Amino acid sequence: MPAIISIAGLGKTYKSGFTALKNINLDIQRGEIFALLGPNGAGKTTLIGIVCGIVNPSAGTVLADGHDIVKDYRASRSKIGLVPQELSTDAFETVWATVNFSRGLFGKPADPALVEKILRDLSLWEKRDAKIMTLSGGMKRRVMIAKALSHEPSILFLDEPTAGVDVELRRDMWNLVRGLRENGVTIILTTHYIEEAEEMADRIGVISKGELILVEEKHQLMRKLGKKQLTLQLQNPLTQIPAGLSDYALELSADGNELIYTFDTQAEQTGIAALLRRLSEQGIDFKDLHSSESSLEDIFVSLVRTNA
Known part of the structure; x- marks a missing residue:
């Protein structure tokens, strides 16, 4: 199946000379x-x-559901819903009016039943007659999502969608995102809440200094770049790591009471068993052990720092 978004050789350089994007190549799959x-x-x-279609590219091509975003702007834009980072709504309009108006902007016929469903899904139905200016920041964010969904896009961009949203509203939004994906909508999101990306995303892309430095299926990324740590609480403290253990990536805690073994998540578990045997041979006893694993945030920070 062809990608629903296909980006090839995309670049953007502003008149000031600042290069915001460099040779971006990316395919995003439907759903x-x-x-x-x-x-x-x-x-x-x-x-x-x-x-x-808000910013003009300096180089490259972008296809949205088969439509060139420059040569066939109207057709490509009709496939896309956008929830921008900034809150920009019609302060004096009601929720109902502004969502219906957004649908009309795309030439779609009135569909009160659809708009009602969107508002109910976003817990906005009770606020349908309220003026936007009276809503909380979280509710305004929901209105932005409702507007983006009003013309039934097949692609939805969420740029920091949960910024300023409390935990309960955030959970509701992610349930909505899951529902949209189940109905075939492709979701592209940016977020500072990396734990949400870890929970929700199928694939992860990392961009740094205008370059796409990595695109990977989430679980493969966690396996390939993640690290695990095994912490051993020693029966008796050590002053240094014995020479017989020098071929292991071991660290000794400052008080000498813990040995910390860091290993690749792809490494065989037999490596741990071999380490424990070696400790026994060295006469080192431990009274407890526990393991921990890198989060997506750890991996992200490491990637960006490496590319700095």
Whole structure:
């Protein structure tokens, strides 16, 4: 099946000479949740802006559901819903009016039943007659999502969708995202809440200084780049790591009471068994052990730091 978004050789350089994007190549598959991670100023919002037709590219091509975003702007834009990072709504309009108006902007006929369903799914139905200016920040964010969904897009961009949203509303939003994906909508999101990307995304892309430095299926990424640590609480403290253990990646805690073994998640578990045998041979006893694993945030920080 062809990608629903296909980006080839995409670049953006502003008149000031600043290069925001460099030779981006990326295919996003239909029906997936793709998380785009990167530090502030990395180019995430510029990339989204180009795909959505808000920013003009300097080089390269972008196809949205088969439509060139430059040559066939109206057709490509009709396939895309965008929830921008900034809250920009019609302050004096009601929730019902602004969502219906957004649908009309795309030439879609009125569909009160659809708009009602969207508002109910976003827990906005009770606020349908409220003016936007009276809503909380979290509710305004929901209105932005409702507007983006009003013309029934097959691609939905969420740029920091849960910024300023409390925990309960955030959970509701992610349930909605799961429901949209089940109905065939492709979701592309940027987020500072990396634990959400870890929970929700099918694939992860990391962008740094305008370059896409990694695109990987989430579970493969965790396996390939993740690290595990085994911490052994020693029966008797050590002053140094014995020479007989020098071929293991071991660290000794400052008080000498813990040995910390760091290993690749792809490494065989037999390596741990061999280490424990070696400790026994060295006369080193331990009274407890526990393991921990790298989070996606650890991997992200490591990737960005390496690319700095």
